[in-house]
Amino acid sequence: MSGKIDLEKFKRLLLEEKKRILEKYEMPEEENDEGATDIVDEAAESNKRRLIQTLSYRDSVVLKQIESALQRIEEGTYGICLKCGQLIPEKRLELIPYALLCVSCQEKEEKKIGAYRRRL
Numbered sequence: 001m002s003g004k005i006d007l008e009k010f011k012r013l014l015l016e017e018k019k020r021i022l023e024k025y026e027m028p029e030e031e032n033d034e035g036a037t038d039i040v041d042e043a044a045e046s047n048k049r050r051l052i053q054t055l056s057y058r059d060s061v062v063l064k065q066i067e068s069a070l071q072r073i074e075e076g077t078y079g080i081c082l083k084c085g086q087l088i089p090e091k092r093l094e095l096i097p098y099a100l101l102c103v104s105c106q107e108k109e110e111k112k113i114g115a116y117r118r119r120l
Contacts, residue, residue, distance in 0.1 A: 005079050005090055011070065013097040018066045021059050065098035081105050 055063070072078040079088050083105035092099055101109065 005093065007073050007078060010078065010093060010097050011073050013094075014066050014069050014073075017097065018063060021063055021066075024059070025054050062098065065100070068100075069098040083109075 069078060072080075079090075079093060080086070081088055081102040082100045084102060086102050088099055088102045092103060099106070
């Protein structure tokens with residue numbers, strides 16, 4: 001990866017992925033009668049709780065990774081491998097915008113996991 005990466009582009013990709021995941025769990029909005037704001041607020045809160053409980057494990061992990069990537073954009077550390085400190089190739093970030101590791105470090109991690117699973 002040469003030079004600066006387009007942080008706005010990756011922020012947009014991350015937000016689009018977050019929206020895509022959340023839309024899978026979107027619940028229909030309750031009808032709103034006038035004067036029923038407390039009931040509507042309670043229903044909205046109940047829907048949020050159900051959404052969190054409904055999220056698949058994988059989606060919840062990806063959402064956390066997206067939030068972490070957005071935080072790294074704000075901190076100025078986005079695109080830097082958390083293991084070795086090298087820049088993550090832009091092509092990798094285009095495929096997995098919430099990637100934490102460069103390809104080399106990711107492969108090492110996967111080999112460790114594979115070796116661990118073979119021992120079980």
